[in-house]
Amino acid sequence: MARGLKSFFRQLQIDTRLLGMVGALVVLWILFDLVTGGRFLTPRNLFNLSVQTASVAVMATGMVFVIVTRHIDLSVGSLLGLLGMIMGTLQLNILPDIVGSGHWSIWIITCLVGIAVGALVGAFQGWLIGYLAIPAFIVTLGGLLVWRGAAWWVTSGQTVAPLDPTFKLLGGGAEGTLGATGSWILAIIAAVVAVVLIFLSRRRKSTHGFAVKPLWAEYVLAGVSVAVILGFAFVMNSYPIPERAAIRMMEARGEVIPEGGPTLVHGIAIPVVILLVIAIAMTVVARRTRFGRYVFATGGNPDAAELSGINTKFLTVKIFALMGALTAVASVIASARLGAVGNDLGTLDELRVIAAAVIGGTALSGGIGTIYGAIIGALIMQSLQSGMAMVGVDAPLQSIVVGVVLVLAVFIDIVYRKRTGG
Amino acid sequence: MATPLVEMRDMQISFGGIKAVDHVSVDLYPGEVVGLLGHNGAGKSTLIKILSGAYKADGGEILINGEKAVINSPRDARAYNIETIYQTLALADNLDAASNLFLGREIVTPLGFVDDDKMEAETREIMGRLNPNFEKFSAPVSALSGGQRQSVAIARAVYFDARILIMDEPTAALGVHETQMVAELIEQLKAEGIGIFLISHDIQDVFKLCDRVSVMKNGQLVGTERVEDVTEDDVLGMIILGKQPDKNRKTEEPAT
Structure with a gap:
């Protein structure tokens, strides 16, 4: 199983260091979310x-x-x-x-x-x-x-x-965002560009006769990129602007406020x-x-x-x-x-x-x-600080944790480099 | 005889009052290999670094093809088609073979971006000639063996149409087989009319590969001799004692 996973990532040719960092970030987020009772992984907090x-x-x-x-x-x-x-x-x-x-x-x-x-x-x-x-x-x-x-x-x-x-x-x-439509447009453009770049790079490599990764790996990579980009836009678009601020913004723009209150969201x-x-x-x-x-x-x-x-x-x-x-x-x-x-x-x-x-x-x-x-x-640094603040960790202890994490991260990096010879 | 490819006349350079190169003159003709010999600190590497633009001479002049040349930087030297293979190889260990080969002279796309694919293709081609076993094109050169690193450094010098090649201990890090490969390469480059300065500790190497030897001691030139006119002992005497070879003896009883 472990070996299967390893060869899976090797064929994707993703930097293992990148995977490690993203893994650390995900673990950190889930941990804070559990400790705060689901307050960490909310559109609002992720936006902030x-x-x-x-x-x-x-x-x-x-x-x-x-x-x-x-x-x-x-x-x-x-x-x-x-x-x-x-x-x-x-x-x-x-x-x-x-x-x-x-x-x-x-x-x-x-x-x-x-x-x-x-x-x-x-x-x-x-x-x-x-x-x-x-x-x-x-x-x-x-x-x-x-x-x-x-x-x-x-x-x-x-x-x-x-x-x-x-x-x-x-x-x-609240106002310094792209809004719902703008966020979706940006995300879609970004997703298209990402996919095009992945396949252009593949074509360029194969015209030179270099080894390319298996086609399924390109599809996985493209799929993950698109999912991350659109997912990010979705989460940002799920954070509504508070009613009073939204009404003020719409009035300033001269828009009509719909029945049942405004539905403006932040976006990216x-x-x-x-x-x-x-x-x-x-x-x-x-x-x-x-x-x-x-x-x-x-x-x-x-x-x-x-x-x-x-x-x-x-x-x-x-x-x-x-x-x-x-x-x-x-x-x-x-x-x-x-x-x-x-x-x-x-x-x-x-x-x-x-x-x-x-x-x-x-x-x-x-x-x-x-x-x-x-x-x-x-x-990662900001997640640590925001998360600890949310949990209610004292400021001095926050500094201690951040300091320890910094030293630990560099130590892990040194060990990793020694092992991979990179 | 034809105009020398390189003439270094009366070169001088000192570091903190020590005369590292003290009124030294050497020359090099097309299709010729000139060996530079001497102990560590004799000044041979320093002399050659003046030619490759790494050091600036305090005095003397350099003529390339009979014309006065101004070499103030490695870039200037490259403009005169002088290529150097340094003893340290001068590779950026964190970059791959292609990036090292083209360092400072990258192939760029019409928009000015570095064209890694093109450079890798060119690197594959030249490495295919120099070292057909070489495969690690995407790894940083720190992951390569001594011989592979050496062949990257050699490829860099050969790729850009060198007219004058400086090799500083090119075989120091190599095994028997790879040393032979370098020897063959030198023969081939000679045949193409390239002039080569070869710095080496190994007298046998020098006798095998060189046409002439220039020996330095304590920053001064002891002398320059044609290889067929002297014995290894003569040259050792020049290196160790700074003694001129006794040529009369040689004509009386030819070297065995």
């Missing part, structure tokens, strides 16, 4: 989980590149705070004077400036690391202090609120859509671009990368610039979700992000890591 995970997960995809090249970035939490402050001040105090209060372009300009500043700050740190050869640990430890201090300076410590209404949609909440949250887009983009970058190839080559053997003509110094600048840009996106999500930017925005996020990447199988020794792993890692 997806929104809460988005910010850290976005940064974790960038942290994969950083850690794969044997660096670390401790500054992302503070940078997230600084960028939040800058973007908050921009949309609240600066842009209204230039383009007019409530102008449609405010959220766009805000995001673009935030991403640009994030990339610049990241590039600067990357330059210190790559060209001046200061260890990343020190540069970003300095960054952790500097950017947090700089964030305080932007407003002398005052909280910035309320944020632009359109900007706030990027953080999720916009921050989750942002995360999905970034996850896909980062996966393509990692696997299908020269930049991504060089990131992994440099992580695997920096000397070999250098001797192959790769400019590893400039590569470091680009990696940290990308990390900075992604931190800006995470900052948009985090501040939009709260609707305000306080001084403590992003505090300790660097540790969550690093933990997510590492739990997701990114090796601190370099060269190994996946984008999907980091996202699942972020989901």
Whole structure:
């Protein structure tokens, strides 16, 4: 039986590490659901989980590149705070004077400036690391202090609120979602694309005469992908918007409220859509671009990368610039979700992000890591925290559990790698 | 005689006050194998790393086909069709054979994405010639044996139409059979008019494969001799004592 299962998964050619992580996540979810008496695996909680995970997960995809090249970035939490402050001040105090209060372009300009500043700050740190050869640990430890201090300076410590209404949609909440129809459309498109990609890849392989997996395995893979995608949309669409909020939304849109009350549902949250887009983009970058190839080559053997003509110094600048840009996106999500930017925005996020990447199988020794792993890692971390909060575990004990899980996960990963020789 | 493929004139480089390469001149002609010999730390690897772009010389000049060449990086060296097989092999262990073979020179699709399938197909073809037993195309090279890793490194140098090939201890990690394979490859490349610098500890290897030997000691060139003009003992004397071979003796009583 065990052997049959093993060969089944081998023929599917799914990374066993991926299976392990998904398995751990499922076990965790079922456990919390049992302990909370069925409150964990509800559309409402899963929706919240997806929104809460988005910010850290976005940064974790960038942290994969950083850690794969044997660096670390401790500054992302503070940078997230600084960028939040800058973007908050921009949309609240600066842009209204230039383009007019409530102008449609405010959220766009805000995001673009935030991403640009994030990339610049990241590039600067990357330059210190790559060209001046200061260890990343020190540069970003300095960054952790500097950017947090700089964030305080932007407003002398005052909280910035309320944020632009359109900007706030990027953080999720009742209105910041795709709604029922939008969610289904997105899910169907995604499902079709997934199936097409699976079979295109098969055809490409066989035209080159490479071995392909058995056809049934492709069908299983395609079936599971479609089920997961549509299932996710279904669950998100099963979370109704509370009646009062729904009535307010429909009135604002000038819609007629049907007999027996409104039936609006949340659907997939916009921050989750942002995360999905970034996850896909980062996966393509990692696997299908020269930049991504060089990131992994440099992580695997920096000397070999250098001797192959790769400019590893400039590569470091680009990696940290990308990390900075992604931190800006995470900052948009985090501040939009709260609707305000306080001084403590992003505090300790660097540790969550690093933990997510590492739990997701990114090796601190370099060269190994996946984008999907980091996202699942972020989901595991967030599930742990939300679950424990729901069960009523004290905050100190929560920290202890998360810390122990982090160390344990890395230990299991080391054992796994030794066994598989990978 | 024709113009040399490579002329390194009066090369110098020092690290922290130590002259690793001290006014050394060597040359290499098309279809020729020149052995570089010397103890560890004699400066032969350093000299060759100047040619492959890994180090920048403090002085001297490099001529390729009689024209002055500027080599400041491995990329520059590759532009002159100089390929290097490093002693460490310089492979990224976490990547597969194809990714390593094309590292820094990936085949891309019209949209600019790396074309892994094409690269794997090319890798399968060249490996089919170099090492027909090679099968692990999708495994990271860390999962390969020493000989297989070596053949990936060799394939990388050969694939891109090298004119000048630098081999730093190419057989150090190999078994008897694979060593023979490298020897055959060297003969074949010679016949194609490629010039090869061969760094080796193994004097017998050098005598079998090389046309000339250049011996270094303490960063300086002891001398360059045609292999048929000297005995193994002469060369050992050059390596160990830095002594010029006594050629008169040789003409009187030919080596056995």
